[in-house]
Amino acid sequence: xxxRPGIKEVAKKAGVSISTVSRVLNNSAPVSEELEKRVKKxxxxxxxxxxxxxxxxxxxxxxxxxxxxxxxxxxxxxNIVRGAEDYLRKKGYNLILCNxxxxxxxxxxxxxxxxxxxxxxxxxxxxxxxxxxxxxxxxKGLKVVFLDRIFEEINSSYVIVDNKIGMNLLLDYxxxxxxxxxxxxxxxxxxxxxxxxxxxxxxRARTEKLEFKHYFTEFxxxxxxxxAKRLKGLPDVILCGNDLIAYGVIxxxxxxxxxxxxxxxxxxxxxxxxxxxxxxxxxTVYQPMYEMGRKSAKLLLExxxxxxxxxxxxxxxxxxxxxxxTKEMRR
Amino acid sequence: xxxRPGIKEVAKKAGVSISTVSRVLNNSAPVSEELEKRVKKxxxxxxxxxxxxxxxxxxxxxxxxxxxxxxxxxxxxxNIVRGAEDYLRKKGYNLILCNxxxxxxxxxxxxxxxxxxxxxxxxxxxxxxxxxxxxxxxxKGLKVVFLDRIFEEINSSYVIVDNKIGMNLLLDYxxxxxxxxxxxxxxxxxxxxxxxxxxxxxxRARTEKLEFKHYFTEFxxxxxxxxAKRLKGLPDVILCGNDLIAYGVIxxxxxxxxxxxxxxxxxxxxxxxxxxxxxxxxxTVYQPMYEMGRKSAKLLLExxxxxxxxxxxxxxxxxxxxxxxTKEMRR
Numbered sequence: 001x002x003x004r005p006g007i008k009e010v011a012k013k014a015g016v017s018i019s020t021v022s023r024v025l026n027n028s029a030p031v032s033e034e035l036e037k038r039v040k041k042x043x044x045x046x047x048x049x050x051x052x053x054x055x056x057x058x059x060x061x062x063x064x065x066x067x068x069x070x071x072x073x074x075x076x077x078x079n080i081v082r083g084a085e086d087y088l089r090k091k092g093y094n095l096i097l098c099n100x101x102x103x104x105x106x107x108x109x110x111x112x113x114x115x116x117x118x119x120x121x122x123x124x125x126x127x128x129x130x131x132x133x134x135x136x137x138x139x140k141g142l143k144v145v146f147l148d149r150i151f152e153e154i155n156s157s158y159v160i161v162d163n164k165i166g167m168n169l170l171l172d173y174x175x176x177x178x179x180x181x182x183x184x185x186x187x188x189x190x191x192x193x194x195x196x197x198x199x200x201x202x203x204r205a206r207t208e209k210l211e212f213k214h215y216f217t218e219f220x221x222x223x224x225x226x227x228a229k230r231l232k233g234l235p236d237v238i239l240c241g242n243d244l245i246a247y248g249v250i251x252x253x254x255x256x257x258x259x260x261x262x263x264x265x266x267x268x269x270x271x272x273x274x275x276x277x278x279x280x281x282x283x284t285v286y287q288p289m290y291e292m293g294r295k296s297a298k299l300l301l302e303x304x305x306x307x308x309x310x311x312x313x314x315x316x317x318x319x320x321x322x323x324x325x326t327k328e329m330r331r
Numbered sequence: 332x333x334x335r336p337g338i339k340e341v342a343k344k345a346g347v348s349i350s351t352v353s354r355v356l357n358n359s360a361p362v363s364e365e366l367e368k369r370v371k372k373x374x375x376x377x378x379x380x381x382x383x384x385x386x387x388x389x390x391x392x393x394x395x396x397x398x399x400x401x402x403x404x405x406x407x408x409x410n411i412v413r414g415a416e417d418y419l420r421k422k423g424y425n426l427i428l429c430n431x432x433x434x435x436x437x438x439x440x441x442x443x444x445x446x447x448x449x450x451x452x453x454x455x456x457x458x459x460x461x462x463x464x465x466x467x468x469x470x471k472g473l474k475v476v477f478l479d480r481i482f483e484e485i486n487s488s489y490v491i492v493d494n495k496i497g498m499n500l501l502l503d504y505x506x507x508x509x510x511x512x513x514x515x516x517x518x519x520x521x522x523x524x525x526x527x528x529x530x531x532x533x534x535r536a537r538t539e540k541l542e543f544k545h546y547f548t549e550f551x552x553x554x555x556x557x558x559a560k561r562l563k564g565l566p567d568v569i570l571c572g573n574d575l576i577a578y579g580v581i582x583x584x585x586x587x588x589x590x591x592x593x594x595x596x597x598x599x600x601x602x603x604x605x606x607x608x609x610x611x612x613x614x615t616v617y618q619p620m621y622e623m624g625r626k627s628a629k630l631l632l633e634x635x636x637x638x639x640x641x642x643x644x645x646x647x648x649x650x651x652x653x654x655x656x657t658k659e660m661r662r
Contacts, residue, residue, distance in 0.1 A: 064444055072412050072428070073604075078404040085430060089437065094444050097403070097428040099416060106420065113395055113425050117448045221604070247608060273404075273552070277578060279610040 014042035065095050065300065066114035067123040068107060069147075071219065072099040074244055075272040076289055077125065080147065083293025084123060091301055093120070102127045102188060102218060108134075115142070121300045123147055128190035145300040147292060149192040157303060159296040159314045163193055166285040166318035167200040170239070170267060173320055175208055178329030179236040179265060182212040185227050185249060187219035187241035194219075194241055197269070201239070211235075217245065224248025229256070234264045236329055243268035243275045243284055250280075250325070265326035271319075281323035288316050345373035396426050396631065397445035398454040399438060400478075402550065403430040405575055406603040407620055408456065411478065414624025415454060422632055424451070433458045433519060433549060439465075446473070452631045454478055459521035476631040478623060480523040488634060490627040490645045494524055497616040497649035498531040501570075501598060504651055506539055509660030510567040510596060513543040516558050516580060518550035518572035525550075525572055528600070532570070542566075548576065555579025560587070565595045567660055574599035574606045574615055581611075581656070596657035602650075612654035619647050 007025075011018045016035055023031050024039040031039075065088055069077045085095050098114060100107035107127050111134055114122065121143035124134065135154050138144055146158035174182075184201055187194040198214060205212045212235075217223035219241055225248035228238070240246035246268035250260050260266050260280055268275060268284035275282040295314050338356075342349045347366055354362050355370040362370075396419055400408045416426050429445060431438035438458050442465055445453065452474035455465065466485050469475055477489035505513075515532055518525040529545060536543045543566075548554035550572055556579035559569070571577035577599035581591050591597050591611055599606060599615035606613040626645050 064448075072403070073406065073409040075404065075406065075409075078406075078409060081403050081430065082432075085432065089432075094441060095430070096444070096448075097430065099412065099426070099428070101413075101416065101420075110425060113427070117395075117427075247605075251608070274578075274605045274609070277582070277610050278605070278608050279612065281610065 009046055010039065010042045013046060014038040061120045061304070062118045063093050064117070064119050065093050065121050065123065065297070066098065066117075066119040067095055068098045068100055068110050068114070069123075069125045070100050070102045070107075070127045072097070074219065074242075075274065076242065076244075076270045076287070079273065079289035080125075080293035080296075083290035083295075084297040085293070087294045087297040088301070093301070100127050102220075104128050104131065107131060111137070121145070121304045123296055123300060125149055126151065126191070127188065129192065129195075143300065143303050145296045145303070147296045152192070155311055157299055157311045157313065159292050159299060159316070160192075161287045161292065161316045161318050163196045163318075164200050166269065166287070166320075167197050168204070169318070169320040170269075170285050171201065171204045171208075173322060174237055174239075174265070174267070174326065175204075175210070177326070180210055180329075181235040182210055182237055182239055183231065183235045184212060184214040184239040185224055185241060185245055186214060186216050187223075187245065189216035191219075197241065217241070220244055221248040221251075225252045228252035234258065237265035237267065237326065240266065240268050243270045243272045243278075243282060246282055246284070246325070247278065250278075260325050261327040267326060271321050275321075276323070278325075280325045283323045283326040284321050286319040286321050288318075291316060340377055341370065341373045344377060345369040392451045392635070393449045394424050395448070395450050396424050396452050396454065396628070397429065397448075397450040398426055399429045399431055399441050399445070400454075400456045401431050401433045401438075401458045403428070405550065405573075406605065407573065407575075407601045407618070410604065410620035411456075411624035411627075414621035414626075415628040416624070418625045418628040419632070424632070431458050433551075435459050435462065438462060442468070452476070452635045454627055454631060456480055457482065457522070458519065460523065460526075474631065474634050476627045476634070478627045483523070486642055488630055488642045488644065490623050490630060490647070491523075492618045492623065492647045492649050494527045494649075495531050497600065497618070497651075498528050499535070500649070500651040501600075501616050502532065502535045502539075504653060505568055505570075505596070505598070505657065506535075506541070508657070511541055511660075512566040513541055513568055513570055514562065514566045515543060515545040515570040516555055516572060516576055517545060517547050518554075518576065520547035522550075528572065548572070551575055552579040552582075556583045559583035565589065568596035568598065568657065571597065571599050574601045574603045574609075574613060577613055577615070577656070578609065581609075591656050592658040598657060602652050606652075607654070609656075611656045614654045614657040615652050617650040617652050619649075622647060 007018055007021050011021045021039050024036050088095050098110040104127050124144050125147045126149050130151050130153055144156055146156055150158045186198055217227050221244045224245035228249040229252045238249055240249055246266050250266055268282045271284045271286035275284055338349055338352050342352045351366055352370050355367050419426050429441040435458050455475050456478045457480050461482050461484055475487055477487055481489045517529055548558050552575045555576035559580040560583045569580055571580055577597050581597055599613045602615045602617035606615055
């Protein structure tokens with residue numbers, strides 16, 4: 001565990017009493033300008049953090065939060081990280097990131113490393129539907145907030161987006177403008193988000209009597225590209241598990257000489273920052289990525305600082321974003 | 332420091348001698364199929380890493396590499412990370428990432444944390460032209476490979492792309508098709524890459540008698556957007572410090588009612604994976620991101636494993652990529 005200077009060291013260095021330092025930190029009572037200057041100078045020179053981190057250290061915390069995520073090259077996660085990081089920094093915590101690369105073994109390995117490095121808590125977006133080591137560690141008291149994807153077997157705090165609403169908004173629109181024949185190129189079979197989107201889709205397909213094929217692949221550009229390369233015949237619309245899959249699908253379709261949306265509509269999921277400028281601009285479901293990151297960091301600190309004892313789930317709302325990769329069907 | 336099982340534990344678990352385990356690991360002498368199976372089973376059950384990590388542990392290593400980078404939301408860095416991670420994993424090392432968010436204070440803080448967590452070595456892309464703590468730690472023996480950006484004050488190993496060649500390729504083309512009036516919206520003033528690109532540009536502008544304005548901003552979408560929003564009057568071409576700046580510039584130009592490249596050409600730098608699909612597809616300078624990550628990881632492990640003692644600089648070559656965000660000028 002790292003050593004950080006405390007309020008005592010600041011008082012000593014500034015040549016003032018601890019209560020003077022405390023008054024400066026908390027603005028709780030007037031202090032002369034000169035004393036305030038000396039205290040602030042000492043704080044800066046010592047690299048002392050006021051506020052939560054100081055409180056944390058008194059209880060043996062390290063001021064470090066871990067974040068295991070499945071794909072650092074997906075801007076969806078990069079923007080979640082930014083939201084989490086902005087919040088944590090303001091509170092005096094630092095974030096260390098580990099990329100599992102959608103590999104369960106790797107995820108377990110990274111989890112071991114983070115635990116060995118004394119993190120105060122963990123933000124976690126899993127690659128599959130469980131991870132026995134993580135479940136065990138949570139039961140033993142590891143403080144975790146699940147992000148975007150939850151494990152069904154354990155009751156834990158989480159921040160997710162309502163996938164049901166997102167999928168239904170998208171399907172309402174597509175059905176409304178005349179799409180009847182669907183191919184759904186979905187993400188990783190084991191993930192909560194891919195599973196729930198498939199369930200919503202299958203249910204709608206049944207009640208609306210849609211024709212469809214569904215494939216689980218991976219939440220990546222390459223997976224979309226490869227799957228679309230092998231497709232024979234085109235549906236009205238190719239639904240993709242996320243924006244990256246959609247980009248890969250569009251690339252493959254273009255290489256095969258098809259035009260989007262003239263020959264086939266394509267949709268994504270996430271609305272990563274580039275999707276607006278993609279060619280063609282992508283019809284997709286916006287997920288509040290930055291907000292997810294921020295809210296999960298806030299929730300985790302509440303748990304660490306023991307303001308929350310029971311688990312809490314936060315569900316954010318997605319939005320449908322209609323752009324130019326889909327068209328109205330003429331029938 | 333984390334505990335990992337060693338070759339002794341494997342031998343014990345498999346009920347064989349240490350030399351048998353060693354023979355299996357190194358394929359150095361024939362071992363019966365049955366013994367090999369037992370050893371491999373023990374390795375798997377214990378989570379023991381053969382090869383370099385085992386050698387590392389004998390010397391008190393942790394198997395963990397740190398990477399401090401300036402902007403996790405920039406796909407340029409995400410793809411460098413992927414290259415580094417793929418290599419490190421194959422060699423039994425894990426990577427922990429820290430995002431400085433282009434903030435020098437934060438960078439120092441993260442450096443302290445990584446050092447306190449006993450990393451074996453550090454991949455480093457700095458936010459400015461120096462960092463006193465890092466320089467001190469390198470002098471005291473911290474193993475570091477600089478990536479994309481170097482510090483001029485200290486002799487260290489590095490992997491960079493030849494910015495001079497990249498900039499000259501781009502300028503050769505732009506001048507050749509008739510651009511004479513330039514605005515250069517560059518990245519962070521303190522970074523090696525922004526500085527050297529500016530120097531090459533200023534020198535060419537002088538010898539070719541180009542009209543130009545130059546601005547240092549930040550390597551981000553927002554910086555490009557804000558700067559372009561405030562521009563009065565258009566040049567022939569807006570040169571951008573990286574692709575993200577170019578995206579922001581194009582967005583702002585479109586909002587102001589201008590068309591790219593009809594009203595003004597715009598260029599990027601990096602060729603992040605989305606730039607091909609951007610609307611309009613971006614003329615830019617490709618940097619071999621994945622390769623930079625891979626080569627820097629390889630170099631760092633050579634240093635850690637003491638195969639290299641003297642510092643080494645690797646310079647990779649960029650490529651000009653001409654797409655649709657630039658046009659030939661009619662004069």
